[in-house]
Amino acid sequence: MTSSGGNRKALYIVGGVLVVVVLAAVSYAFFQKSPSGSSSSATYTTQVRGAVVTAGKSAPATVDIYEDFLCPICGRFESKNGADVRQAIADGKIQVRYHPVAILNRATNPTGYSTRAANAALCAAEAGKFADYHDKLFAEQPEENSAGLTDQELVAKGADVGLSGSFSSCVTGHRHNAAVDAATLAAAKDASLRAEGKGFGTPTVLVNGKRADWSDSDWLTSVTK
Amino acid sequence: MTPRRLDLIGTLARVGLAAVFLVSGYLKASDLDQTYVAVNAYQVLPKPAVEVVAVVLPWFELALGVLLLLGVGVRIIAVISALLLLTFMAGVTQAWARGLSIDCGCFGGGGDVAADKTSYGTELLRDTGFMILAVWLIVRPRSLVSLDGWLARNGDGAGLSGGGLQT
Numbered sequence: 001m002t003s004s005g006g007n008r009k010a011l012y013i014v015g016g017v018l019v020v021v022v023l024a025a026v027s028y029a030f031f032q033k034s035p036s037g038s039s040s041s042a043t044y045t046t047q048v049r050g051a052v053v054t055a056g057k058s059a060p061a062t063v064d065i066y067e068d069f070l071c072p073i074c075g076r077f078e079s080k081n082g083a084d085v086r087q088a089i090a091d092g093k094i095q096v097r098y099h100p101v102a103i104l105n106r107a108t109n110p111t112g113y114s115t116r117a118a119n120a121a122l123c124a125a126e127a128g129k130f131a132d133y134h135d136k137l138f139a140e141q142p143e144e145n146s147a148g149l150t151d152q153e154l155v156a157k158g159a160d161v162g163l164s165g166s167f168s169s170c171v172t173g174h175r176h177n178a179a180v181d182a183a184t185l186a187a188a189k190d191a192s193l194r195a196e197g198k199g200f201g202t203p204t205v206l207v208n209g210k211r212a213d214w215s216d217s218d219w220l221t222s223v224t225k
Numbered sequence: 226m227t228p229r230r231l232d233l234i235g236t237l238a239r240v241g242l243a244a245v246f247l248v249s250g251y252l253k254a255s256d257l258d259q260t261y262v263a264v265n266a267y268q269v270l271p272k273p274a275v276e277v278v279a280v281v282l283p284w285f286e287l288a289l290g291v292l293l294l295l296g297v298g299v300r301i302i303a304v305i306s307a308l309l310l311l312t313f314m315a316g317v318t319q320a321w322a323r324g325l326s327i328d329c330g331c332f333g334g335g336g337d338v339a340a341d342k343t344s345y346g347t348e349l350l351r352d353t354g355f356m357i358l359a360v361w362l363i364v365r366p367r368s369l370v371s372l373d374g375w376l377a378r379n380g381d382g383a384g385l386s387g388g389g390l391q392t
Contacts, residue, residue, distance in 0.1 A: 004355075007377075010297050010299075010301075010373055010376055011298055011299035011301060012300060013292075013297050013372075014292055014297060014298035014301055015296060017288055017291075017292060018285070018288055018289075018292075018305075021284050021285060021287075021288040022281055022284075022285060023283070025280050025281040025283075025285070026281060028280065029276065029277065029280040029281075032235065058341070064330070072257055072262040072265070072266075072336055072337070073259065073262055076258045076261055077258075077261060080258075107337075107339070120254075139241050143266075143337050144336070144337035145326055145337050145338065145339055145340060183232070204277040215257065215258055
């Protein structure tokens with residue numbers, strides 16, 4: 001077999017196109033804001049009302065974040081945006097209303113991790129450690145269709161960020177479970193939280209009451225600029 | 226079988242495989258965060274590598290699809306496709322063997338699913354079908370209306386172009 005001009009040209013075209021595509025994708029990923037992780041330790045005050053944690057003081061922009069602690073894409077959202085959101089709250093640029101909801105209760109065995117995790121996060125907020133605890137639950141998120149975390153494990157994770165005493169009894173006493181489940185039902189019925197033709201899902205992010213596309217990496221900077 | 230008829234089969238294999246990659250690449254590219262979750266669910270790669278694979282794979286598949294559709298370098302593309310499919314099948318097989326319960330995320334979606342919602346057998350069978358298309362094109366890359374054919378006619382050499390076993 002002899003290699004012909006046509007053959008060689010084809011090889012150049014193929015090689016060129018594939019190299020360009022791979023380099024373009026990698027550099028796109030590189031220039032996208034790199035995942036910031038839970039590296040921020042900025043602090044802010046929280047208030048708990050019902051099953052909603054209001055984080056930070058009143059600010060020019062209000063952001064609503066609906067999350068399920070078991071949802072993998074929520075984990076993705078947090079690893080990409082968590083630290084920046086935390087910083088923006090601390091800087092007074094945004095006020096965030098965290099809505100820990102439970103739409104994946106069926107996806108653990110035993111069921112119900114989502115509600116118990118949301119409850120624990122509300123307990124942590126009452127004890128003034130919401131940010132650390134919330135970030136920790138997402139950073140060490142159990143997988144769907146696993147056992148999730150037991151109440152004892154949720155308490156232990158709290159101890160890691162300095163939570164004890166009434167936090168433990170709040171977690172094991174499931175103090176906010178009913179509020180979480182009620183808030184989840186209400187969210188599922190709220191048409192303003194849904195994309196057209198779709199059901200309620202997590203994460204859902206609203207900026208000043210309007211659904212935001214957080215897969216656009218500029219969503220937060222366009223709010224805080 | 227006449228060469229003409231073999232060319233026709235080659236064309237169908239080429240366009241078919243192109244369609245597979247264009248659709249799978251498009252669905253992966255249109256939800257990159259979901260793709261990240263899907264790749265991560267295989268529990269093979271460390272997070273930074275998952276990050277790279279999840280962002281490169283969709284565009285790589287789209288590029289393979291476009292090149293196949295154009296019919297340029299069909300044999301080498303078919304070899305790359307076969308290697309990619311082998312990698313996918315290895316990924317699904319290891320997930321199956323380790324008792325993970327995931328959706329392959331082959332055409333978008335993906336991630337963990339309930340233990341009774343896995344379909345590893347079907348996924349492997351489907352990949353085997355795509356593999357047959359790729360193998361055909363490795364053995365006999367000649368097809369109708371391809372850039373390889375055009376390059377062969379307009380190239381500076383005669384004879385075996387497009388890696389083809391010309392008959």
